[in-house]
Amino acid sequence: MSASEPIQMVDLKTQYQAIQSEVEAAIREVLDSNQYINGSAVKSFSNHLATYLKAKYVIPCGNGTDALQIALMALDLKPGDEVITAPFTFIATAEVISLLGLKPVFADVDPDYFNLDPKDVARKITSRTKVIMPVHLYGQTAPMEPLLALAKQHGLVVVEDNAQAIGADFTYRDGRTAKAGMIGDIGCTSFYPSKNLGAYGDAGAIFTQDEVIGEMINTIANHGSKVRYFHDVVGVNSRLDSIQAAILDIKLKHLDDYIARRQAAAAAYDRGLAGIPQVKVPARAPWSTHVFHQYTLKVTEKRDALKEALQAAGIPSMIYYPVPLHLQPAYASYGHKKGQFPVSEQLAEEVISLPMHTELTPGQTDHICATIRQFYNV
Numbered sequence: 547m548s549a550s551e552p553i554q555m556v557d558l559k560t561q562y563q564a565i566q567s568e569v570e571a572a573i574r575e576v577l578d579s580n581q582y583i584n585g586s587a588v589k590s591f592s593n594h595l596a597t598y599l600k601a602k603y604v605i606p607c608g609n610g611t612d613a614l615q616i617a618l619m620a621l622d623l624k625p626g627d628e629v630i631t632a633p634f635t636f637i638a639t640a641e642v643i644s645l646l647g648l649k650p651v652f653a654d655v656d657p658d659y660f661n662l663d664p665k666d667v668a669r670k671i672t673s674r675t676k677v678i679m680p681v682h683l684y685g686q687t688a689p690m691e692p693l694l695a696l697a698k699q700h701g702l703v704v705v706e707d708n709a710q711a712i713g714a715d716f717t718y719r720d721g722r723t724a725k726a727g728m729i730g731d732i733g734c735t736s737f738y739p740s741k742n743l744g745a746y747g748d749a750g751a752i753f754t755q756d757e758v759i760g761e762m763i764n765t766i767a768n769h770g771s772k773v774r775y776f777h778d779v780v781g782v783n784s785r786l787d788s789i790q791a792a793i794l795d796i797k798l799k800h801l802d803d804y805i806a807r808r809q810a811a812a813a814a815y816d817r818g819l820a821g822i823p824q825v826k827v828p829a830r831a832p833w834s835t836h837v838f839h840q841y842t843l844k845v846t847e848k849r850d851a852l853k854e855a856l857q858a859a860g861i862p863s864m865i866y867y868p869v870p871l872h873l874q875p876a877y878a879s880y881g882h883k884k885g886q887f888p889v890s891e892q893l894a895e896e897v898i899s900l901p902m903h904t905e906l907t908p909g910q911t912d913h914i915c916a917t918i919r920q921f922y923n924v
């Protein structure tokens with residue numbers, strides 16, 4: 547890419563060009579096979595992802611939102627059962643809880659790592675609580691050991707929303723490690739094109755080590771059916787199509803390299819933004835590697851003016867997320883009030899995500915950092 551090309555928030559074009567011939571050959575193979583649904587490409591990708599994650603069961607599905615919904619459907623929950631999750635996330639996490647007639651109960655997040663605060667989770671547990679659903683926001687895992695301890699103590703299931711952290715490595719205090727999504731009982735992910743492992747359309751997957759849950763998820767995703775035209779439970783139709791699977795199978799081979807490129811861009815940002823009093827670069831949790839789905843700053847002064855100054859310099863940026871879920875009109879019926887989740891509310895005012903993808907050049911990160919330094923006169 548030449549220096550004069552515009553900086554993208556996510557550059558899918560250059561990444562595609564690097565694997566274009568491989569991808570096009572794989573798509574042609576699916577077309578020639580005529581197995582557009584449940585073809586061998588789906589099996590191949592599921593097996594390779596299972597190896598990568600060290601998962602016994604990988605169930606591919608239509609998208610990340612479906613993955614979360616199917617995971618909850620597999621748990622034999624009753625209307626009104628409570629699922630604890632963060633209000634500082636994408637709507638999908640809470641949406642599926644509500645759609646199934648369950649009650650989303652929010653717990654606030656940690657101001658440094660942006661993920662569920664186990665102390666607040668503990669305060670929100672009631673006799674109706676059945677599930678804790680941590681979100682591994684921006685690319686590093688929630689503090690899973692205290693969350694798992696709470697789950698064990700209260701007999702709860704842990705479902706990880708791993709849409710943003712595929713490939714991140716979690717380290718337990720005893721030194722064992724696990725891939726993000728393989729720490730709780732069920733992991734869910736999205737292969738939306740801009741995610742770290744992105745398809746060229748919609749796609750998602752669910753993973754687990756538990757045989758009973760794995761079989762149930764497989765059945766639910768397939769119209770509640772194990773044998774065609776025989777239906778054990780009410781399920782859904784959520785499938786990964788063969789063309790997307792073939793593309794993902796190729797991109798999975800590059801995932802660790804893609805992560806390394808994101809980490810290199812993050813390190814360049816860290817260096818370029820050091821010592822600006824109004825800017826806090828992303829804190830790294832001691833228990834997780836960071837795969838930088840987003841590189842998100844906390845800025846304590848003039849966040850929105852900074853966004854405009856970046857825009858004027860040809861630099862895109864995004865606010866993930868401007869309104870915490872408890873203050874969204876969609877959740878007005880729960881009667882949440884401003885001030886109820888102070889950390890999430892403050893983060894919504896302070897965060898700004900910079901361009902982050904596998905194709906960022908040192909020239910681009912330098913230009914972005916220089917623009918921010920100039921804005922704050924540092």
Ligand SMILES: *Cc1c(COP(=O)(O)O)cnc(C)c1O
Nearest residue numbers: 609610611636638639709736738
């Ligand atoms: C992207 C995302 C989802 C939803 O994935 P889709 O494939 O778009 O349905 C869910 N949760 C989080 C945190 C996400 O970032």
